Amino acid sequence: MEVWVLFGVFTLLLLIGTPVAFCLGIASLATVLYMGLPPIVVFQQLNSGMNAFAMMAIPFFIYAGDLMMRGGIADRLIRLAAGFVGHLRGGLGQVNVVASTLFGGISGSAIADASAIGGIMIPQMEKRGYAKDYSVNVTVNSAIIALLIPPSHNMIIYSIAAGGTISVADLFTAGVVPGILLAAALMVAAYVVAVRRGYPADPFPGFRMLAYFFVAAVPGILLIFIIFGGVRSGVFTAAESSCIAVIYALLVTLFVYRELDWSGFVEATLGAVRTTAMVLLVIGTASAFGWLMAFLQVPQATIALMKTVSDNPIVVLLLINVILLVLGTFMDMAPMIIICTPIFLPVIKAFGIDPVHFGVILILNAGIGLNTPPVGSVLFVGCAVGKITIGEAMRTIWPFLGASVFVLLLVTYVPALSLWLPAMFR
Numbered sequence: 001m002e003v004w005v006l007f008g009v010f011t012l013l014l015l016i017g018t019p020v021a022f023c024l025g026i027a028s029l030a031t032v033l034y035m036g037l038p039p040i041v042v043f044q045q046l047n048s049g050m051n052a053f054a055m056m057a058i059p060f061f062i063y064a065g066d067l068m069m070r071g072g073i074a075d076r077l078i079r080l081a082a083g084f085v086g087h088l089r090g091g092l093g094q095v096n097v098v099a100s101t102l103f104g105g106i107s108g109s110a111i112a113d114a115s116a117i118g119g120i121m122i123p124q125m126e127k128r129g130y131a132k133d134y135s136v137n138v139t140v141n142s143a144i145i146a147l148l149i150p151p152s153h154n155m156i157i158y159s160i161a162a163g164g165t166i167s168v169a170d171l172f173t174a175g176v177v178p179g180i181l182l183a184a185a186l187m188v189a190a191y192v193v194a195v196r197r198g199y200p201a202d203p204f205p206g207f208r209m210l211a212y213f214f215v216a217a218v219p220g221i222l223l224i225f226i227i228f229g230g231v232r233s234g235v236f237t238a239a240e241s242s243c244i245a246v247i248y249a250l251l252v253t254l255f256v257y258r259e260l261d262w263s264g265f266v267e268a269t270l271g272a273v274r275t276t277a278m279v280l281l282v283i284g285t286a287s288a289f290g291w292l293m294a295f296l297q298v299p300q301a302t303i304a305l306m307k308t309v310s311d312n313p314i315v316v317l318l319l320i321n322v323i324l325l326v327l328g329t330f331m332d333m334a335p336m337i338i339i340c341t342p343i344f345l346p347v348i349k350a351f352g353i354d355p356v357h358f359g360v361i362l363i364l365n366a367g368i369g370l371n372t373p374p375v376g377s378v379l380f381v382g383c384a385v386g387k388i389t390i391g392e393a394m395r396t397i398w399p400f401l402g403a404s405v406f407v408l409l410l411v412t413y414v415p416a417l418s419l420w421l422p423a424m425f426r
Helices: 002-015 020-035 040-050 053-070 073-085 091-107 110-127 132-147 153-161 168-174 176-197 207-233 238-256 262-295 298-309 313-328 333-350 355-369 377-386 390-395 398-413 416-424
Strands: none
Touching: 002 020, 002 262, 020 040, 020 262, 020 333, 040 262, 053 073, 053 091, 053 110, 053 153, 053 207, 053 238, 053 262, 073 091, 073 110, 073 207, 073 238, 091 110, 091 132, 091 176, 091 207, 110 132, 110 377, 132 176, 132 355, 132 377, 132 390, 132 398, 153 168, 153 262, 153 333, 153 355, 168 176, 168 207, 168 238, 168 355, 168 416, 176 355, 176 398, 176 416, 207 238, 262 333, 298 313, 298 333, 313 333, 313 355, 313 398, 333 355, 355 398, 355 416, 377 390, 398 416
16 A cells, blocks of 8 residues: 555646656655654655765766856857768758767756757757757757766766666766767758758868867867766766866866856856756655665565566566656656666566666666656757747657667667677776
């Protein structure tokens, strides 16, 4: 009965539009009261969920992304992307995908990517005759690439949700190839739609201008290698790399590009504080919710249920993917990771599936969920920037969602795509 109280209260609150952090916290409190336990248990679990040293990386990566978004780095990455792929059919769509990939390697946030790249690219695409729905759909789907490639703070959340037993360096490395595959698939989708709609290609700027764009973007691109190389080599931890990212972002935006003024600095600081507060509240309440699931033996019941369906890992992975895709339509990313990890991690281990591989599958599923209503936060941001309704975007988003699901299936059933690169560094 306690399990029904936990999930029943959570679902009811979610359906009436309660913010997800309060859904998790109130459901946990109601269950604890029903069980006759002292309410302080919920607050102890909430505090312990947020009180992890590895969690320090999240606010600093968010802060670094905010600083770079306001300091001119996104502009230079877009110019570089335009030089490389702008001459392809539907050039600005291709530029959008490549720029999102580059910026994602700096921000690690899909929402920051959609805001920064979308804020620049969507108006430009509209002026050049691209339909708003195409511009928004390219932007929001390419934004989820940031979730797979370093420094994705959602990978850090997954590692923490797994009890800190999974290496963040391995997770960062495991997401690189799937992230590149997703970018390639979205570029193909953007090209196909552009050909059907007759969108133009931009002229090639020439190798001299391409070299100029590259040199201008180098200070921003270097951060990708600093974070990935430092964490992967063991020179510093993920938390330490996030602090280095902030210092580096300040130096580049203040002294190299000289585009970050005092008001921009204040806005970036306040924006990072607000985002961090929301993320940590969700993580804390989700931790209490996850502790209750473990206490009520929900993971063990899930394993038993899965084994009654099939003993075949292929079928089990397909079933997990379907469940995660459905959950992603109404649950935001951080609580989905915190809640689903303790449920499904024992399941995948029981079926011999690598936890690092599953981490990439979980992140990609949750990322796709960010572009599906009713709780598609990245889709909401893209539609707000592009000034179109969710319905207008959803009518033509299917080629891009199809490309994302295709990559998800590849990553799910070809583990080497996730595990080959981490194995190379061991």
